Amino acid sequence: xxxxxxxxxxxxxxxxxxxxxxxxxxxxxxxxxxxxxxxxxxxxxxxxxxxxxxxxxxxxxxxxxxxxxxxxxxxxxxxxxxxxxxxxxxxxxxxxxxxxxxxxxxxxxxxxxxxxxxxxxxxxxxxxxxxx
Amino acid sequence: xxxxxxxxxxxxxxxxxxxxxxxxxxxxxxxxxxxxxxxxxxxxxxxxxxxxxxxxxxxxxxxxxxxxxxxxxxxxxxxxxxxxxxxxxxxxxxxxxxxxxxxxxxxxxxxxxxxxxxxxxxxxxxxxxxxx
Amino acid sequence: xxxxxxxxxxxxxxxxxxxxxxxxxxxxxxxxxxxxxxxxxxxxxxxxxxxxxxxxxxxxxxxxxxxxxxxxxxxxxxxxxxxxxxxxxxxxxxxxxxxxxxxxxxxxxxxxxxxxxxxxxxxxxxxxxxxx
Numbered sequence: 001x002x003x004x005x006x007x008x009x010x011x012x013x014x015x016x017x018x019x020x021x022x023x024x025x026x027x028x029x030x031x032x033x034x035x036x037x038x039x040x041x042x043x044x045x046x047x048x049x050x051x052x053x054x055x056x057x058x059x060x061x062x063x064x065x066x067x068x069x070x071x072x073x074x075x076x077x078x079x080x081x082x083x084x085x086x087x088x089x090x091x092x093x094x095x096x097x098x099x100x101x102x103x104x105x106x107x108x109x110x111x112x113x114x115x116x117x118x119x120x121x122x123x124x125x126x127x128x129x130x131x132x
Numbered sequence: 133x134x135x136x137x138x139x140x141x142x143x144x145x146x147x148x149x150x151x152x153x154x155x156x157x158x159x160x161x162x163x164x165x166x167x168x169x170x171x172x173x174x175x176x177x178x179x180x181x182x183x184x185x186x187x188x189x190x191x192x193x194x195x196x197x198x199x200x201x202x203x204x205x206x207x208x209x210x211x212x213x214x215x216x217x218x219x220x221x222x223x224x225x226x227x228x229x230x231x232x233x234x235x236x237x238x239x240x241x242x243x244x245x246x247x248x249x250x251x252x253x254x255x256x257x258x259x260x261x262x263x264x
Numbered sequence: 265x266x267x268x269x270x271x272x273x274x275x276x277x278x279x280x281x282x283x284x285x286x287x288x289x290x291x292x293x294x295x296x297x298x299x300x301x302x303x304x305x306x307x308x309x310x311x312x313x314x315x316x317x318x319x320x321x322x323x324x325x326x327x328x329x330x331x332x333x334x335x336x337x338x339x340x341x342x343x344x345x346x347x348x349x350x351x352x353x354x355x356x357x358x359x360x361x362x363x364x365x366x367x368x369x370x371x372x373x374x375x376x377x378x379x380x381x382x383x384x385x386x387x388x389x390x391x392x393x394x395x396x
Contacts, residue, residue: 034392035392037228037230039228041238043189043239043241050352056339056340059340060349061349064337065350068333069200073196076188079186082189083196085193088182094227096228096301096360098266105305107305110307126237128166130166169299173369173370173374175373175374206327209323214320215328217321218325221312222355225374260362262394
């Protein structure tokens, strides 16, 4: 079963917590055990997991990425958003998560984030659920 | 079903578009809905997705990675290609993509790339297709 | 089938080879062909593959990551381990590997590593095996 959710981002760089929406899809699917695959069909946004407790972790992650891949640099790409493409390739565009007893298996402090690197935009996440 | 494709790289650092070859395998398999898993059994090459329209994006991605992980640095590995190992760990060695109606679900501008970091070489990509 | 293994890390930054333990689970499962999904339910440790022959590759990978994401920097997160969160997002928290003829398909020099970035600690890896 494949589903799609839409995510509205509000800043240029933002980590949007989508954990509850993904868990809701898993619950609706009736899947008891298997895998839940997430995929972002974009090239300037990615997907990552990280701590969902202290928002400073998200801030520090975005800041560290901005320092590693400065927005203004010696890029050739005419649209001027090469840094967003690079950051998305660094964190990745897909994630697969295990499901057991109808629930995503995540660490206590782990949240799922859409990583916006060239917002604000309307983004999509494809969710594929496989198993029993 | 597992398949393997061979990719000939021509430069030291190169992003080789393999999207059409992967889509062809998906079509041949008859898979209507499920997942297509790609895996690179190498340690100095990886896999990533990114924009397939403006080739400058690929150039900028390789340049940004080269700046982050300089080829010549204070490395201990005797073969001298540590930077390639690091870059491959940063972009990753595997990718899973959703399939619906017999086609890979990719964004309009998204291509699948073998990321060569120590070429030119002959590389392999394992393709595993699961679903109905 | 989902399994869990525990990994004891011994240093602050460490790449612990877990290949043999994962292969043992695949063998016990009786799976002949399919996928083996690994997941780290932590936010300051990740998972990566890399060369298992020359230990200098592991050293160089950890050193390169430490240079990219310095431990002491202008972070806001109160626990002081933001660098570990960032590094984990860079290498990733999950990996899916193909299985054929009852064995993980890995390159000759490829090992699976739990990447500890804030140890020593007791870590867990969830292993989900799907296929026939």
